[in-house]
Amino acid sequence: MEELVFTRPRYLKKTPFHYCPGCGHSIIHRLVAEVIEELGIGDKTIGVPPAGCAVLAYDYFDVDMGEAPHGRGPAVATGIKRILPDRIVFSYQGDGDIAAIGTAETIHAANRGENITVIFVNNSCYGMTGGQMAPTTLLGQNSTTTPGGRDARRDGAPIDLSEILALTQGSVYIERTAVSSLKNIIKTKKAITKAFKAQMAGKGFSLVEILSPCPTNWKMSTIDACRRIDETVVQTFPLKVIKDETE
Amino acid sequence: MDKKQLMRGSQVIGEAAVRAGCRFYAGYPITPQNELPEFMSGAMADLEDGTFIQAESEIAAINMVIGASMAGARAMTSSSSPGISLKQEGISFLAALELPAVIVNVMRGGPGLGNIAPSQGDYFQATRGGGHGDYRSIVLAPAHGQELADFTRDAFEYADRYRTPVMILADGMMGQMMEPVVFPEAVNPSELPPKSWILDGAQERPSRIIRSLILDTVEMEEHNWKLARKYRMISNEIPRAETYMTEDARLVVIAYGTAARIARGGIRRAREMGLKVGLLRPVTLWPFPDRAIREMSRLVKDFMVFEMNTGQMIEDVRLALEGRSNVHFYGRPGGIISTPDEVGKAISSLYYRQHLKEDR
Amino acid sequence: MGESNGKRPMTAKTNKGRIVIDSSLCKGCYLCISVCPNECIAVSDETNEKGYHPARFKNTKGDTDHACTGCALCAIMCPDIAIEVYRG
Numbered sequence: 162m163e164e165l166v167f168t169r170p171r172y173l174k175k176t177p178f179h180y181c182p183g184c185g186h187s188i189i190h191r192l193v194a195e196v197i198e199e200l201g202i203g204d205k206t207i208g209v210p211p212a213g214c215a216v217l218a219y220d221y222f223d224v225d226m227g228e229a230p231h232g233r234g235p236a237v238a239t240g241i242k243r244i245l246p247d248r249i250v251f252s253y254q255g256d257g258d259i260a261a262i263g264t265a266e267t268i269h270a271a272n273r274g275e276n277i278t279v280i281f282v283n284n285s286c287y288g289m290t291g292g293q294m295a296p297t298t299l300l301g302q303n304s305t306t307t308p309g310g311r312d313a314r315r316d317g318a319p320i321d322l323s324e325i326l327a328l329t330q331g332s333v334y335i336e337r338t339a340v341s342s343l344k345n346i347i348k349t350k351k352a353i354t355k356a357f358k359a360q361m362a363g364k365g366f367s368l369v370e371i372l373s374p375c376p377t378n379w380k381m382s383t384i385d386a387c388r389r390i391d392e393t394v395v396q397t398f399p400l401k402v403i404k405d406e407t408e
Numbered sequence: 409m410d411k412k413q414l415m416r417g418s419q420v421i422g423e424a425a426v427r428a429g430c431r432f433y434a435g436y437p438i439t440p441q442n443e444l445p446e447f448m449s450g451a452m453a454d455l456e457d458g459t460f461i462q463a464e465s466e467i468a469a470i471n472m473v474i475g476a477s478m479a480g481a482r483a484m485t486s487s488s489s490p491g492i493s494l495k496q497e498g499i500s501f502l503a504a505l506e507l508p509a510v511i512v513n514v515m516r517g518g519p520g521l522g523n524i525a526p527s528q529g530d531y532f533q534a535t536r537g538g539g540h541g542d543y544r545s546i547v548l549a550p551a552h553g554q555e556l557a558d559f560t561r562d563a564f565e566y567a568d569r570y571r572t573p574v575m576i577l578a579d580g581m582m583g584q585m586m587e588p589v590v591f592p593e594a595v596n597p598s599e600l601p602p603k604s605w606i607l608d609g610a611q612e613r614p615s616r617i618i619r620s621l622i623l624d625t626v627e628m629e630e631h632n633w634k635l636a637r638k639y640r641m642i643s644n645e646i647p648r649a650e651t652y653m654t655e656d657a658r659l660v661v662i663a664y665g666t667a668a669r670i671a672r673g674g675i676r677r678a679r680e681m682g683l684k685v686g687l688l689r690p691v692t693l694w695p696f697p698d699r700a701i702r703e704m705s706r707l708v709k710d711f712m713v714f715e716m717n718t719g720q721m722i723e724d725v726r727l728a729l730e731g732r733s734n735v736h737f738y739g740r741p742g743g744i745i746s747t748p749d750e751v752g753k754a755i756s757s758l759y760y761r762q763h764l765k766e767d768r
Numbered sequence: 769m770g771e772s773n774g775k776r777p778m779t780a781k782t783n784k785g786r787i788v789i790d791s792s793l794c795k796g797c798y799l800c801i802s803v804c805p806n807e808c809i810a811v812s813d814e815t816n817e818k819g820y821h822p823a824r825f826k827n828t829k830g831d832t833d834h835a836c837t838g839c840a841l842c843a844i845m846c847p848d849i850a851i852e853v854y855r856g
Contacts, residue, residue: 163786167843167853178848181798182820189849205609207479219617225607227478228619231502233471236463240475241485241607243459244432248609266471269464343803343841378799383797 162172170194172203172223179217182300183383185340185373186214189282190221192340193251196357197224206249207241209234213255214288234271235270238277249360251278257287260296260322265328274331274365278356281323281368284375284396285394293376294317296320299397304378319397333365334401339372341390345400359407367407372398410591418583420553421512421576422447424560426455429597430510432476432483434461434469438491439524440580441514445486457597466491470498470511475687478618480606482597486512488580489530490521492538500527503635506605506618508567510560511545512576514583517743525743526579526666531720534577535694542632544639546574547693549664553587555691561592568600570642573662577693578594580747581666581714638705642695649697651704653679654686658764660704661755662725663714664690666745671714673748677716679757683765685755693721698728705732710762713737714751734762785838786854787825793850794822800842800851806835809842823850 169175172194197203203224208216212231219226226329229237234252242250259267259281270277286294286304294304294311297319301310311319327335334356338349349371356367372394374386381389415423420446427431433448445462463469471487473528476483486510487495492513500510512751515530517523534547546566548559557580563574607616622628654660663671668689678685687712688704692698701711711733713722716742726735738754740746759765787808789800794816801809802822812824829835838855 162856163784163854164856165852166838166852167840169654169849169852173849177793180847181797182795182847184847185528187849188845189784191849204611206611207607209475216621219619223610223615225610225615226617226619227475227607228505228617228621229474230471230497233467233474233498236471236479237470237475239461240432240434240472240477241479242475243472244476244481245608266468267462269468273461334482343844346844381797387799393841 171198173221174223176220178221180214182385183374183376185284185371186282188340188346189280189373190218190347191369192346192353193280194222194349194351200354200357200361202249202357202361205247206251207245209238209241209250210253210254211254211258213258215253215255216289217254232258232261233266234258234263235266235275235277235279239270239273239275242275242277246276249357251280251357253280254282255288256281256283256285256295256297260320266323267322267402268329271326271332271366271368272329274364275362276363279368280353281370282373283370283398284373286375286378288356288375288378297398299394301403321398322405323368326368331366332368332404333406334359334367336371337370337372337398337400337403339390339395339400341372341374341387355407362407364407372400412588412590414586414588415553416443416584416586417556417578418443418514419447420556420589421486422451423591424557425510425564426451427591427594428482428564429595429600430482430484430564431455431457431597432459432473432481433485434463434472435485435487436463436466436469436491438488440516440555440583441486441488441512443583444512444699455500466494467497470495471592473509474498474501474505474507477509480603482508482568484512488512488514488516489518489527492530492533496539498762499545500537500541500543501620502543502573503537503543504541505618506571506572508571509573510563510567510576511573512578515577515579523743524580525714526581526745527717527741527743528579528665528667528720529741530577530585531693531715531717534575535696535724543635544694546570546572546642547577548574549577549691549693550582551665551668551689552582553565553585553589556582557589557591565647570638572638574726577665579666601661607753627688646692647695647697647699648691649700650689650691652687652689654704654755657686658683658684659712659755659759659762660688660708660712661688661712661714662688662690662701662721664693664721667714667716670746670748671751672758674751674755677748677752681756683756683759685759690721695725696728701725701728702732705729708733709765710734710736710758712736712738712755712758716745717741779846784856785836786827787836787842788852788854789823789825790824790850791816791855793848794820796820797847798823799845799847803841803845805839805841806837808836
């Protein structure tokens with residue numbers, strides 16, 4: 162008897178993704194939807210999509226979704242969660258959204274220990290606007306606003322927001338993973354599961370930073386983009402559990 | 409009916425908000441409105457279902473209000489002029505997302521940091537929308553303590569009815585003054601009409617989206633027209649103005665809020681001198697009560713707009729009159745509070761200058 | 769396909785896996801091809817409506833037919849959920 166062992170998760174609509182070929186966003190969407198399904202929380206989850214490439218996340222996730230202005234996801238999520246503390250609230254944010262324009266909202270949501278989960282997608286560039294320098298752009302990395310490469314003296318060095326968030330008392334679980342390989346994808350799903358479980362147990366602020374390929378703006382093949390994460394990006398943003406106080 | 413209580417204006421707004429069923433407040437300290445968040449911190453702590461958050465910024469506060477409103481709560485934030493500027497992004501989103509919320513602006517002198525004295529410098533910002541895009545916010549202009557209570561209740565009602573942000577435009581004087589107030593009956597939030605659009609988890613219903621990004625130009629145009637139809641409906645349904653001694657008036661002062669209160673004193677002094685002067689006070693600043701002003705122009709050929717700024721509402725008065733009558737201006741910006749005597753003198757000098765004393 | 773005498777080639781074992789690629793969803797990133805341990809996926813000569821040459825399930829590894837084990841690695845890697853996996 163033949164068995165269907167892999168198909169589209171219940172909490173993703175049948176809408177085809179608008180993302181570029183080889184983009185990590187769609188893998189991450191799927192992982193989040195799989196976790197929501199496996200944890201049985203689809204009918205009480207509310208998502209907050211960002212401004213950026215994932216702005217249309219509400220077209221894909223089949224859970225309640227409420228848009229936030231650029232960078233304000235953690236503040237919007239705070240408002241929702243405080244009114245509906247028994248629901249599961251996640252914000253989905255890119256590196257520019259979370260580590261540049263929304264730094265204050267993110268740090269203070271973490272510091273208050275808001276019982277929300279943040280999915281932080283780090284692709285080291287502003288994707289939707291066409292590949293400008295992001296707060297996470299690596300030193301020497303070319304972007305449309307750092308011709309010749311990011312220079313620490315001119316542009317500042319890449320910011321490690323996850324490490325900063327780990328310093329706040331209210332954060333309980335912060336892990337950096339990647340979707341550059343099968344092994345990393347499986348680890349990422351485990352991390353997302355753990356983050357949502359931390360919220361379900363009322364522990365406090367949880368965040369998974371996910372290194373994600375942007376072949377289009379990195380001007381690379383999809384496979385080379387994954388390799389770049391594994392060989393180069395992890396030098397600046399090492400994959401690890403940054404903080405775990407869930408036990 | 410509750411009995412009369414003596415209370416500071418900022419706290420009146422807070423108490424009235426709680427009684428209107430407000431269960432979420434987020435704000436950031438700024439003078440001269442700090443008594444309001446301070447009051448809310450205690451009031452929300454006393455409620456089982458109340459939330460108070462001292463936000464990290466004005467921007468965060470208004471976005472928390474967006475979230476609370478999405479989740480179905482009656483939510484409020486407050487600030488003073490510079491802080492309201494920071495909230496404009498969120499107010500534009502509230503309008504676009506069609507979310508109810510109440511925003512209190514206790515105006516102070518500006519632009520920039522300005523000062524902390526009462527002012528009406530934010531009239532344009534409040535009535536023109538303030539943030540980006542093609543939208544309006546309902547703007548209510550109370551003039552004394554009792555109206556702070558009543559209009560706060562109205563603000564939450566309008567916000568829910570029209571699913572749009574409502575601003576209460578007060579000033580430092582109103583916020584600080586202690587006045588007797590009778591509060592309306594308290595509303596139990598669980599007895600308010602259920603909202604069919606909130607995000608509370610897609611249990612036994614399809615999932616919902618609340619969004620303002622509309623990339624398709626045809627769809628965006630339709631959304632804009634939909635908002636415009638709503639604004640037209642609001643403009644037909646809620647404009648309010650109050651008149652004082654206008655029956656036989658040959659000169660009518662148009663002023664709102666604290667300025668209207670001062671104008672009353674000026675008008676009384678002018679009346680003592682035998683001048684036929686009255687007051688028209690816009691209560692809703694948006695929608696502006698143009699019809700009331702236009703009606704009055706049939707008998708009154710001279711209006712004096714009095715504002716605590718260099719002349720902002722005067723533009724709406726001119727638009728309302730469309731040249732039917734003469735429009736004059738008297739104003740003091742920068743946090744200066746004119747005295748009734750001063751306004752009385754401005755009235756009488758205008759009265760004589762326009763030869764209104766002479767028989768028609 | 770393949771054998772003119774109609775006989776199946778002898779293989780070490782016959783794997784019981786199968787994938788279905790929705791070629792309309794495929795954007796031709798070929799990450800699936802990069803992770804398939806049995807070389808069961810190839811690039812199609814055809815283009816889909818998006819203009820990409822989609823991935824195609826060929827289910828062979830060298831001379832081995834039915835090489836797919838239904839391990840689902842391709843599906844886990846696929847960004848566009850274009851692959852469904854059957855086993856058994």
